[in-house]
Amino acid sequence: MIRDDKAAAMSGLYMAAVRQSVTKLDPRTLWRNPVMFVTAIVAAMTTVLGLRDLASGTAGAGVALHIAVWLWLCVLFANFAEGLAEGRGRARADTLRATKSETRVRVLADPDADPATASEVVSTTLRAGQFVYIAAGDIVPTDGEVLRGMASVNESAITGESAPVIREAGGDRSSLTGGTTIASDWVVMQVTADPGKSFLDRMIALVEGAERQKTPNEIALNILLVGLTLIFLFVVVTLPAFASYSGTVIPVVTLAALFVTLIPTTIGGLLSAIGIAGMDRLVKANVIAKSGRAVEAAGDVDTLLLDKTGTITFGNRQAFALIAGAGVDARRLAEAAALASLADETPEGKSIVEKAREMLGSVPAMPAGAAFVPFTAQTRLSGLDLTDGRRFRKGAIDAVIRLTGQTPPGALAAQVDAIARSGGTPLLVAEGAQILGVVHLKDIVKPGVRTRFAELRAMGIRTVMITGDNPLTAAAIAAEAGVDDFLAEATPEMKLDLIRREQAGGRLVAMCGDGSNDAPALAQADVGVAMNSGTSAAKEAANLIDLDSDPTKLIEVVLVGKQLLISRGALTTFSIANDVAKYFAVLPAIFVAAYPGLGVLNIMGLASPTSAILSAVIFNALILAALVPLALRGVQYKPASAAALLRRNLAVYGLGGMIVPFVGIKAIDLCLVALNLT
Amino acid sequence: MTLFSYALYFGVLVGAALCLAVWMGRVYDGLPALAGIERRLLRGAGVDPSRDMGWAAYAMAVLAFNLVGFGVLYVVLRGQGLLPLNPDGIGGMAPDLAFNTTISFVTNTNWQAYSGEAQLSYLSQMAGLTVQNFVSAGTGMAVAVAVIRGFTAAKGATLGNFWLDLTRSVLWILLPLSVVLALFLAWQGVPQTLQGAVTATTVEGGEQIIARGPAAAQIAIKQLGTNGGGFFGVNSAHPFENPTIASNLAQSLSILLIPVAFCFLFGRMAGDRRQGWAIFAAMAVMFAAGLAVIHVYEVAGNPSLGIGANMEGKEQRFGAMLSALWAASTTAASNGSVNAMHDSFMPLSGLVMMVFMAIGEVIFGGVGAGLYGMLLYVVLAVFLAGLMVGRTPEYLGRKIEAREVTLAVLAFLSMPLGILVGGALAATVPAALTSVQDAGPHGFGEILYAYSSATGNNGSAFGGWGAANPWNTTALGLVMLLGRYAIIVPLLAIAGSMIRKPKSATTSGSFPTHGPLFVTLLVLTVLILGALTFFPVLALGPVAEETARMAGQSF
């Protein structure tokens, strides 16, 4: 059933794209794509000449019209690619728009006013600066900042994440996004976006491609394509003059065919689809780019600033090892540590129990009647008092020493020092007055980050870990995670300084952040990714917003940016390399009548001049169609050094681009002969 | 043996160029010992050498200087009959020929639609042409240095001072080398005299006028400055212009010396020699390939004319190999001097020479001009392939963006415009067609060669073609202007825009612009963008001629 829906949606997408490929023929939209516009003009000219020949009964009208059809198809394929790329974004925009319903909202005169005094207005008329009271069940009408109260908010409409999040006045969790739902409690918010300017509006416009502007690289590439088109125009229009020297007359239709096969139609037709698809990949990763420029800049990044917590480590310390004191059985220590932590609900406590289970195979059940001694800031200890009088404690070193009145024996003291030196946190475990051993707590580095950073290093990207930890701890984690550098005891000012230093050294910097105090650094960075859970100041300063609030996304964004650029470069190279074969197909066909010797240039052994020209034109259109999936999916990208990437892509798209058309044109020629179409 | 000779030639060339690059680097940085002379000279001319110029001011200075040079030379050529140093009483030059000749020398092309010994006075040769031989070469070198600064220097806004760069190029590089070469050539028997022609009675009793004059000095700079304009009409095939094997080798080396040195100078100024070697390697690969084709075809000869090397139009004292080497060098470097008649080379040898010129004289090329021409291809190659490593394309740490691409495309368009549009007109307009000497594709090749030579500012020709035709003298003059300034101005603009950009750090993610991979890429870019553009016309000329020759037909 679900599969049927999906299939229906897909076929709907394709039908829409097919319709688009015709409506996009409108010169008012087509003129913005120079290569395709030129192709369409030449196709129109060929059609006129073909029809003229048909009306006057001239021989060769069939060939002219045949060429015209394939020239038109070339344009249609390009339009189809663009329509398909846009369609995928539009589907997403429709689901977003569904959350943007018009409701009545309660507006307050000032933030502290009684909700009973609120006046009701239509949500779409809200302006920035107004105060709105919203309670459980309400849809947040537009973007705003919580000024009073606290509520849990369901943001699944935007992020797809169903667990509600807390939003409260002050601090870094005060921003509300339009389109989300208040799950419980109430808040008073100040509207921060004018109508049509909210985050949701921007997101819809972005995924729809309505605000799509050409990115800097795209403009530069377009200039090159226009330049190449212009050069080939010179080549083709001067050809009749040169040919006339030897008394050869080249039909205009042949010239048109040669021209269109030489100009870079492949990349010209797919360029905008590549761009739209790249943005779409970001949207799929739940990242919203405020401009295409930011995505390109992400591909250029040299330095990544990564927050330690959440990106590199899990964000809380976990038991790494239990080390027994002299003369103490390891099993006894594990049991004691487990008992001392059984009732401890903190992540550290749970991880100690887990560690003990790993060592013992199982952990003792909660003894009946045992009393939990919770952690307090004064005692800095927690534990369990059993009914048989045994008392288990774990806690900070000095707290346990004070409790037991003993210092750990020499060997154990050395272990404690070693743990502290390595950046970990030692906890002593005691039963009664006896110190049994030490628990080594440390920040656990997420699995896989080390290889990830190695990949980034291979790509030439430096990773810098940002942490509030002391330099000792930071150094230990940095070494373990394999980052290139770290910034310990970081303050927002230090972050900003670091970014400026890196930029002064000619490096582009990317970072992510969420707090208001991150805003200056986000604005300074070349690529700033704000967490959706963050403040609106941070979101305003950033150029990308991660809806999942997942700091590791930064790496994803860089990869998407690089893939986008690689796709463009690869198809451009392919397109230009194709010309070699096309010359060898068309030139002998044109000149062989005047100079029979030039038949040696027909190295593909094409059947006749007509079939040669037709094959080249057909190949030109078909290769465009064949590359649509590649343009939409993006060129395969494995992190590697620039030299390795260049070698690989030059071999695949450069060399391949030279060889493929020889094979393709020959194959089409064989088909044409078999079908008797020439 | 052949291979060894070529290897020795290249070894000497590269060695000398490496040394010269060190000297050039010092000269352009400013040598304290020479600063006094430079300053006094320039102050005397009313120029402040310490004032650095932005790209636009630099370009204006180049254009203004060349415009004045044009004016002076044009007046001298038109009025040489009334001016001194004219022992043979040669009259003033016709307007269209003077226009063509003047542009030709100002743009470092040295296309010779005239015959030197018959149509030029000694004053025109010495004060007119030789002066331009120095300063047009100096202009190219100055522009190249400014462009290199734009690509390599630290972030700034200025490219240097044109007057200072020009003075340094002429005084400390071209002049000393020319003096040495001129003395060597005079020793080998090249005349250097202000006395008029000699009338001799031949053994058969006939009377022969033997032209002579101050040749050695002009020949030295014609080779070193990639000018190519000979003192005598038949250029270095003339026994007075190039008497011995030794003089021939010295001239061959001089043709490529400064252009090769510029590659290494680029590496030095970039602070990364590998960058210079990469550009040199790309040029050398193409040069070697072209030379191989010419060598094979000339040594093999034309079977329909009998066994042995193709000696038609070649000097017996040089033979096929030295003629092949010269032909490759003179067309690769936009020199244009000849020691054999290119018109008589085999069709595919002619094809190689046309390709060398039509791609814009970027295989070593003109002094300075070859390097900045190649940088144009570098910009395009880096932009094309640079995206494939997933970053905004960068060259030497600087991003290549819309502005640079536009300018590169504009500069690049001058080659098809000059060769294809100029050639198409010359192949159809009846007034132009009278120049063509031979029938069929060879005659077509003559047109193509002429327009490639003029656009590439080379100056050599398929000799059979009648250059002194008003349509062609005028059209070629315009095309020479296009091939020179429509490249210089955009390239200075690119340099001016590059130097304003911050230099980004080099990481393993940066696009590598040295090493075999980049060299391959650069060669392919030149061949696909440069050579392929001219594939259709080359097919109609030399390729058609070759296939017809194989079928036993000749033209």
Add this chain to the structure above:
Amino acid sequence: MPLFDLILGAAVTGALFVYLGAALLWPHRF
């Protein structure tokens, strides 16, 4: 070459030169 072809070809060529020239010099408007 027939006159009609010549005129049509020349007109299209001229239009393309103007259009491409504009696209080259004012790329931001495209």
